[in-house]
Amino acid sequence: MNHLFVRRMLPWLLLLLLVLQVAAVPAFAQGETTPVSSLSANVEKYLSDLQKNQESMGLYAGIAVYDLTDKKYVYTHNEKRNYIPASNIKLFTTISALDRLGPGYQWKTEVYIDGKVNPGGILQGNLLLKGYGDPSLSPEDLQELATAIKAQGIKQVNGDLLLDESYFDDTRLGTSWMWDDEPYGYSAQLSALAVHKNFATVTTKPGLKTGDTAKLKIEPANTTLTLTNKVKTVDGSDTVITVERPRGKNEIILSGTIGVKSSDYQEDVTMEDPALFVGDVWKQKVTEAGIELKPKTEVKKTIVKTGVPLHTHLSKPLSEVMVELNKESDNFYAEMLLKTLGATQKGQGSFEAGTEVVADVLKRAGIESGYAQVDGSGLSRFDLITAEQMVKLLVFLQDQDYREVLEATLPIAGVDGTLKSRLKGTAAEKNVIAKTGSMGGVNSLSGFVTAKNGHKLAFSIIVNGIYKSKYARELQDFIAIQLATYPENLFPAGYTPEQLQTYQLSGLIDPILDKPEADGLTTGIIVKTLGGEVLYEHDADSLLTPASNLKLLTTAAAFNQLGTEYTFKTELYGDTPIAQNGVQNGNMYVKGYGDPTLHTEDALQVQDGVSIEQIAAWLKEQGLKRVNGNLVLDESYFDQQRLGLGWAWDDESYYYNPTLGALALNRGTVMVEYEPAKKAGDRVKWNLLPKTSYVQIINEAQTVEAGQENTFAIQRNRGTNTIRLTGNLPVDQEGDYERVPVEEPAKYAGAVLKEALVKEGVSFAPKSSITIGNVPVSAVKWNEFTSLPLRDIVNYLNKRSDNFYAEMLLKTLGGVKKGEGSASAGAEVVQDDIASMGGNTNFDMIDGSGLTRYNLISARHIASALEGMTKSGAFAAFDESLPIAGVDGTLKNRLKETPAENNLHGKTGSMTGVNSLSGYITTKSGEKLVFSIIVNGYAIDSEVMTDLQDEIATILASME
Known part of the structure; x- marks a missing residue:
């Protein structure tokens, strides 16, 4: 079939599908919105005012309000766009659970025996504990189980304690959960056998006097987690404590200070392989019940295949468990519930099976597609829904026999749960019942309110792009009060609806954004001449996830602040000069300064520069024959944060998620x-x-x-x-x-260097080791190796969109300009650079590559940096580094045979639910334009986003 024909027909086919889908939606969804009601006028004015404030102008909201009595929408705003919902997704999970499991569902936990119990109460065999996903199982429940077994005559176990968690799969964390959330209880790992929500609570108490090490206590007591205490007692009552758990390890590191007059500090901490934590607590409870265990009794995992349970513990009914789930917005409960749905309804206790069950329920509510759900709690930023979809589900709920059960689980404004401290003293107090949702850049509120006229309203307010969270909460509270007083809202004095501004290109670009397949997208666009004239803009101030378009800011600042000819260095030192006999009795030191191009001479090499082989060859040329000391690697120029904040745990095996350090090899x-x-x-x-x-x-x-x-x-x-x-x-x-990627990049570089030296004939003493440390002041500098100039490095970085290069560059900016080789210090330098070019800095920059979804920036911010660079002495190098449409880099295969080919110089960016393109383009009449297009949201296919960008680029290149 002709490819061009298919592409031309696709929009019409999608439109036809949309029409058919709309026809299948219940009639309530087709009610008319009041043209300019007082409610509409009040909310629209409030939203308009937010866009005039530098600290709130970036937020964008999807809002839908439906009158359940009159069966019509009374207000909507961008209700068909997709948004990250945070914990509002728990309504999808809990409504589906009530629908499929029923309010009375109970989880079971079983005890089996593998062996025989002799008349003396001795079990000659193993004691088995099998879990079925009970999220509420407590140490007290395990104590009850142990007591029940003792009551059945078991006094001693001459075997092991075996654990069966096979009812769920072994995926412990949700899709794209952030690695830096993992130490905390709200991001606990999942297992079908779980206790205490798979976290332990660490309490830190101040020592008796200043200078003392703080005192730690952990509950429940266990041997699974190891505590490393680096907390010191200081004067006063302030507490600054950092909690870390190295990835893949069961060590909790607490560092910082606690005031001698401070109250106790508590933190819920998680662990790896939580079923073994259950076994640890279970072993204690069995012993406490008076059942004797042999000294060699082990806790191990197994699968129970046959047998009759000796005793079964049943949880509270689902209706009661869900009260804590929704009132307190408990992530662990929600995820365990989602996997339970998969296990009970689809025969597979997985995220995927659970979301399939939710999808089945949503179809009955008239929600066939146009959303994404990957977890049960909303902790993942891959979840994408619309306000309209949420309201449809709430309307569907009204006809279900479990409606009152679900509504009883929702927080009540000014009374309890996550709404306890909100809306007090307003018309919404005790009137609004709704589920909250909150994480960085996201805030949501969906539920019900009884209006002044007695009508029950279902509503959903989902806000993304939040620079300061208070503005999102205040927006939600304002709307809640408006709904509680509806329809007696006062029309705002002097209000006139804002007229949609038109631009020179509105007639050409607006129809592209209005296509049905783009309904779920939020698209920030701005097109400007170098003279500053705005030819088009649309949601240009919305704070969006930019993906790799963020590299434009990183590389622009690097050129401006470091210079195009800047080079990175890698230094060699010794405790003494290189001995004439070639035998080095002291240590040898290698100090890194963030050179991203350090490489081995094999297929991993992508640029010239310093190689490990070059360093080894130089040392051999100097006559080095033996090192009797250690090989010490100094990576102190950067901090020890190996991954960017907000990077996803499930990306850690992939090249684009590299480990970082001041001394790193082969892009980590x-x-x-x-x-x-x-x-x-x-x-x-x-x-x-x-x-x-x-x-x-x-x-x-x-x-x-x-x-x-x-x-x-x-x-x-x-x-x-x-x-x-x-x-x-x-x-x-x-x-x-x-x-x-590999762990501990400096040690990797050291290991490969040592192996290269051995290959060159340099030996090391048997006790010589590779260690991390600082070069002492007394050390003698042997040599310094320098990289290619920055212009060549940035050229590779931008053309190939290399995350490692970008992150190393960001930390270098921090090291050079702020004396701190960290991403946060580097981001400060970038924002300073943007400000120096006349741009605003009311955006969030967390890493240098755009890999984290914590980054929030607008098309206007990107365009201002591009515009500023045209006045920079580094512009030629910057422009040369950008991919050229249809020619090279990440644009090599795009815009071929269009006026934009070999014309558009731009940076791409792409992640799930994100696509961006920003850069420079020359019109047919020869005028150079700056443009930025950032697209976030759900699309039936990622090509919808790139096609949108390419159509706009073609229009720009075709301008007379």
Whole structure:
């Protein structure tokens, strides 16, 4: 079929599908909105005023209010656009749970025996504990179970304590949850066998006097978690404590200070493999019940295949559990409930199966598509819904026999739950019942209110792009009060509806944004001449997730603040000068300053610059033969934060999610090459670059017959340098490679350097080790190796959109300009640079690459940086670094055979639910324009977003 014909027909097909979908929606969804009611006028004026305030102008909201009595919408605003809902997604989960499980559903936890109990009460075998996803299981419940077993005559167990968590899958965290949330209780890992919500509570108490180490207590007591106490007691009553849990480890590190007069500080902390935590607590409760365990009794996991339970514990009914879930917005309860839905209804306790069940319920509510749900709690920023969809579900709820049960779980304004402290003393107090939702940049409120005329209103307010959260809450509270007094709202004095501003390009670009397939998208656009004339803008101030368009700010600031010819250095030192006999009796030191191009001379090399082989060869040329001291690696120029804040835990095995450090090699990765064996049944063949012992490869992957499913995967065990090859690779597949990040990048560089030196004939003493440390002041500098100039490095960075380069550059900006090699210090430098070019800095920049979804920036911010760079002495180098449409980089295959080909110079950006394109383009008449297009939201296909951008770019290039 002709490809061009398909592309031309696609919009009409999508429109037809939309018409059919609308026809299937219940009649209530088609009610008319009051043209300019006092309610509408009040809310629209409030929204308009927010856009005039520098601290609130970036927020954008989807709002829908439906009168359940009159069966019509009384107010809507961008109700069909998709938004990240945060905890409002819990309504999807809990309504579906009541629909499919019923209010009386109870979770069970069973105890089995594997063996025989002799007349003396001795179990010759194992005691088995099987979980079915009870989110509310407590240590007291385990005590009750143990007591019940003792009552049945078991006095001693001559075996192990076995745990069965197989009712759920082994995916512990939701899609795209943030790694830096993991230590905290609200992001606890999931398991079908869980206790105390899979977290422990650490209480920190001040010491008796200033200077003392603080006192720690953990509940429930357990041996699963190790506490490292770095908290000191100081004068006063202030407390500043940081809690860390290294990825993949069960160590909790508390550091900071607590005032000697301070009250206790508490934090809920999580653990890896939480079923073993259950086993730890279970073992204690069994012992406390008077059941004797052998000294060698172990806690291990298993799967119970047969047998009759010796005793079963039942949870409280779902209706009661859901009160805490919704009132307190409990993430753990919601996720366990979602997996329970999957296990009970689809036979698979997984996120995917659970969301399928929710989708089945939503279809009955008239919500067929146009949303994304990946977890049960809303902790993932991959969740995308509309205010209209939420209201449809709330309307659907009214006809269900569990309506009162669900409504009883919602927080009451000014009374309880997450609304306890809001709307007090207003018409909405005790009147609004609604689910809240809140995380960085997101705030939502959906539920019910009884209006002044007695009508019950269903409403949803979802706000994204929040720079200061108070403005979103105040907007919600304002609307809630308006609804509580509806329809007696006073028309705002002097109010006149704002006229939609038109621009020179409105007639050409507006129809592109109005296409049905773009309904769920929020698109920030601005197009300007270099003289400052705005040719078009649309939601240009909305704070959106920019993806890799953020690299424009990072690289612009780097050129302006460091200069195009800036070079990175890597230094070599020794405790003494290199000995004439070649035997170095002291330590050798390597100090890094953030060179992103340090590499090995193999397929991992992407640019010239400093290589490990070059350093090793130079040392050999100096006559070095043996090192009797240590190889010490100094990475102190940067902080120790290896990943950007907000990066997703499930991306850690992928090259675009590299580990960071001032001394890092091969963009923080190794390369695993692979290909099928010559015949089916043999292991997949692999090769590691560089050839280093720093990482371990475990090959479990099999070659299978041609035509079979390709399930081959490469994953790194979290927090380790163990890489697993798994799955099946058909014999007819071609070979390929993956770059995989490694932990502790400085040690990786040191290990490869040591191996290169050994290869050059340099030996190390048997007790010589590779350590992290600082170069002492007394050390002797041996040499300094310098990178390519920054112009070459940024050229690669922008053309290839390299995240590692961008993050190293951001930390370098912080190191050079602020004396602190951190992302936060680097972001300060970038904002200072934007301000110096006349741009506003009311945006959030958290990393340098755009990988985190914590970044919030508008099209206007991006365009101001691009505009400012045209006046910079570094503009030529900056412009040269950008991909060229249809020619190279990430734009190589876009806009071919259009007027934008070999014309548009721009930066792309792409993540799930995000696509951006910003840069420069020259019109047909020869005028250079600056433009920025940032698209966020849900689309039936990612090409909807790129096609939108390409259509606009073609229009700009075609302008006379």
